[in-house]
Amino acid sequence: MGKLLLLLIVIAVVIYLVVRTVETRGHPFRRPPGRRPSGGGRGPSRPVAPDDDPEFLRDLNRRRKKRDPDSPE
Incomplete structure (x- = not known):
């Protein structure tokens, strides 16, 4: 019993x-x-989330400034 x-x-x-x-x-x-294995045929990886993408954030900022020119920002 003890061994079990x-x-x-x-x-x-x-x-x-x-x-x-x-x-x-x-x-x-x-x-x-x-x-990933090298030579996968893909280009450089992009940021996963939009808030990690500096190009997306720049474009978002430009659109916001065009829409609201009276904003103090």
Whole structure:
């Protein structure tokens, strides 16, 4: 009975460590994001969100100034 309990504890600890590692580091067999094979035929990457794109923000600012010329900004 003692050997069975010890075996169950060891299995539980191993499962806990595996789950904890997968949660903190991500899936162990998945490639990390942003690492693509070279020569994929794509151009340079663009910002993902519009608020990360300086060109979008400049254009947005220009449109806002044209729409409201009396604004103090």
